[in-house]
Amino acid sequence: xxxxxxxxxxxxxxxxxxxxxxxxxxxxxxxxxxxxxxxxxxxxxxxxxxxxxxxxxxxxxxxxxxxxxxxxxxxxxxxxxxxxxxxxxxxxxxxxxxxxxxxxxxxxxxxxxxxxxxxxxxxxxxxxxxxxxxxx
Amino acid sequence: xxxxxxxxxxxxxxxxxxxxxxxxxxxxxxxxxxxxxxxxxxxxxxxxxxxxxxxxxxxxxxxxxxxxxxxxxxxxxxxxxxxxxxxxxxxxxxxxxxxxxxxxxxxxxxxx
Numbered sequence: 188x189x190x191x192x193x194x195x196x197x198x199x200x201x202x203x204x205x206x207x208x209x210x211x212x213x214x215x216x217x218x219x220x221x222x223x224x225x226x227x228x229x230x231x232x233x234x235x236x237x238x239x240x241x242x243x244x245x246x247x248x249x250x251x252x253x254x255x256x257x258x259x260x261x262x263x264x265x266x267x268x269x270x271x272x273x274x275x276x277x278x279x280x281x282x283x284x285x286x287x288x289x290x291x292x293x294x295x296x297x298x299x300x301x302x303x304x305x306x307x308x309x310x311x312x313x314x315x316x317x318x319x320x321x322x323x
Numbered sequence: 324x325x326x327x328x329x330x331x332x333x334x335x336x337x338x339x340x341x342x343x344x345x346x347x348x349x350x351x352x353x354x355x356x357x358x359x360x361x362x363x364x365x366x367x368x369x370x371x372x373x374x375x376x377x378x379x380x381x382x383x384x385x386x387x388x389x390x391x392x393x394x395x396x397x398x399x400x401x402x403x404x405x406x407x408x409x410x411x412x413x414x415x416x417x418x419x420x421x422x423x424x425x426x427x428x429x430x431x432x433x434x435x
């Protein structure tokens with residue numbers, strides 16, 4: 188007996204999305220902004236790569252650091268990387284569910300611990316850079 | 324069917340996300356706003372990187388993992404923005420760029 192064949196081949200149905208769908212609602216817009224933070228995260232990695240590639244040439248290193256384009260990038264990137272940090276910490280309790288005995292640890296505590304850790308690490312980094320430069 | 328490579332890329336995305344969340348804001352202040360405000364000169368920043376292995380390792384981590392974070396998230400962003408064709412080519416391009424960037428960073432920092 189021949190296997191049943193559908194009269195017409197099944198087609199994957201892809202709902203057409205208007206290009207500007209993410210502008211339609213605040214929640215969609217914030218989602219897209221969160222996704223676009225990756226452009227600045229990756230962009231900053233690229234900037235650091237370009238910077239370390241110039242370690243052998245101090246003048247080129249300074250030229251890149253002081254280039255107007257680099258300053259514009261830093262100013263644009265700051266709000267995006269901060270938004271990455273905030274959204275990342277806020278979803279951490281969803282990915283990392285911690286139990287203490289039978290009780291689930293309050294997600295606010297997990298996110299809060301991340302924020303406290305972030306502030307400590309940030310202050311430490313700036314302090315270390317400050318000390319290292321001062322001792323040079 | 325080939326086993327999915329997705330968990331590998333996802334863990335790199337996740338590791339890069341953590342590193343970026345904790346370290347990029349402060350580092351951005353050091354490389355961008357401190358020089359602008361005159362707290363640090365380009366020469367001082369150059370010497371800071373040049374004479375310390377710890378700083379070099381720090382920068383390697385801060386280049387490599389965020390590149391993989393970008394590659395993974397950007398794949399989905401591009402699809403969400405409506406460009407759905409050539410998904411395999413996109414994956415090769417984005418993950419490939421992250422791999423090339425990581426190798427470049429390693430070579431540059433080991434030689435420097």
